Amino acid sequence: MIDKIKGHIAEVESFNAKTKDEIEAFRIKYLGKKGILNDFFSEFKNVPNEQKKEFGQVINELKTTAQAKVNSLKDELDKNQEEKGVYGDLSRPAEPVEIGSRHPISIVKNQIIEIFSNIGFNVSEGPEMEDDWHNFTALNLPEYHPARDMQDTFFIQTNPDILLRTHTSSVQVRYMENNKPPIRTISPGRVFRNEAISARSHCIFHQVEGLYIDKDVSFADLKQTILYFTKQLFGKSKIRLRPSYFPFTEPSAEVDVYWGLETETDYRITKGTGWLEIMGCGMVDPNVLKNCGIDPKEYSGFAFGMGIERIAMLLYQIEDIRMFYENDLRFLEQFKSAL
Numbered sequence: 001m002i003d004k005i006k007g008h009i010a011e012v013e014s015f016n017a018k019t020k021d022e023i024e025a026f027r028i029k030y031l032g033k034k035g036i037l038n039d040f041f042s043e044f045k046n047v048p049n050e051q052k053k054e055f056g057q058v059i060n061e062l063k064t065t066a067q068a069k070v071n072s073l074k075d076e077l078d079k080n081q082e083e084k085g086v087y088g089d090l091s092r093p094a095e096p097v098e099i100g101s102r103h104p105i106s107i108v109k110n111q112i113i114e115i116f117s118n119i120g121f122n123v124s125e126g127p128e129m130e131d132d133w134h135n136f137t138a139l140n141l142p143e144y145h146p147a148r149d150m151q152d153t154f155f156i157q158t159n160p161d162i163l164l165r166t167h168t169s170s171v172q173v174r175y176m177e178n179n180k181p182p183i184r185t186i187s188p189g190r191v192f193r194n195e196a197i198s199a200r201s202h203c204i205f206h207q208v209e210g211l212y213i214d215k216d217v218s219f220a221d222l223k224q225t226i227l228y229f230t231k232q233l234f235g236k237s238k239i240r241l242r243p244s245y246f247p248f249t250e251p252s253a254e255v256d257v258y259w260g261l262e263t264e265t266d267y268r269i270t271k272g273t274g275w276l277e278i279m280g281c282g283m284v285d286p287n288v289l290k291n292c293g294i295d296p297k298e299y300s301g302f303a304f305g306m307g308i309e310r311i312a313m314l315l316y317q318i319e320d321i322r323m324f325y326e327n328d329l330r331f332l333e334q335f336k337s338a339l
């Protein structure tokens with residue numbers, strides 16, 4: 001008889017049920033008034049004395065196992081029903097959900113932010129509508145300075161003091177006016193120039209400005225920072241700095257990255273040289289530091305500025321800058337997989 005009970009224990013342990021009725025039938029079979037357990041209990045008096053102890057133990061084990069089984073099956077059933085209540089039928093085929101995508105300008109902007117934030121740069125912003133001081137004068141471009149012509153400016157109505165910023169360098173000025181060195185900041189944003197729209201240029205575009213001010217900052221720091229950036233963004237580790245001119249930096253340089261000459265596209269976009277210009281940079285002119293309330297005898301620093309469209313066009317091989325602003329879903333949908 002003891003073996004028989006043990007057989008029942010094994011059966012109970014391996015039992016499984018999916019519906020309420022099945023569980024109830026199981027409960028009645030074992031634990032009901034006329035169930036198996038009660039049958040065994042009523043046999044108890046007929047068991048020889050020397051076996052009573054062991055018989056008692058196994059019959060109790062059968063009882064607790066059966067009860068535990070019934071409870072756990074009920075719990076499981078309740079849980080499944082709760083989930084179904086909230087989520088519906090989890091096994092049904094999914095509905096096709098239309099997911100959106102980030103704009104390629106945002107994707108590239110976020111990548112640039114990520115790369116610089118990894119080396120301690122924060123993100124700062126300034127207004128798109130600027131005054132003459134922040135966009136020009138503080139940046140060493142006084143009135144009548146010929147370099148103002150480099151950037152065809154949109155003015156607001158007839159007030160020549162208020163304009164749409166022509167570059168994000170204006171944010172440098174604002175940042176230095178409001179923060180003490182050490183400064184490490186990048187400033188992404190929209191800029192405006194009164195230029196004819198073509199495949200290569202637009203009157204609205206985006207830039208990222210970078211600014212690093214501290215004690216003893218050198219041109220070597222600038223070059224190393226830019227090299228780190230080009231490695232991270234393009235996976236290219238050869239750059240060159242060509243002497244150039246910007247009123248707000250001295251010395252100034254333009255940065256070329258070695259793109260290579262492996263494909264026909266490489267030949268075309270680099271005009272057969274393998275080199276591509278990606279940004280302007282330089283050591284912040286002492287006059288600019290002074291204009292922003294920073295002592296050039298104590299501090300030095302570098303700045304750089306790049307166009308986001310240009311970089312996005314390189315990374316995604318986009319031929320026409322106008323694509324960015326036309327909101328053509330056939331174009332935008334191609335960026336779904338990017339973050």
Ligand code: DAH
Nearest residue numbers: 167169280281282303304305
């Ligand atoms: N502001 C320049 C432009 O719009 C780009 C630039 C060049 C920014 C050199 C800088 C810099 O900070 O150092 O063309």
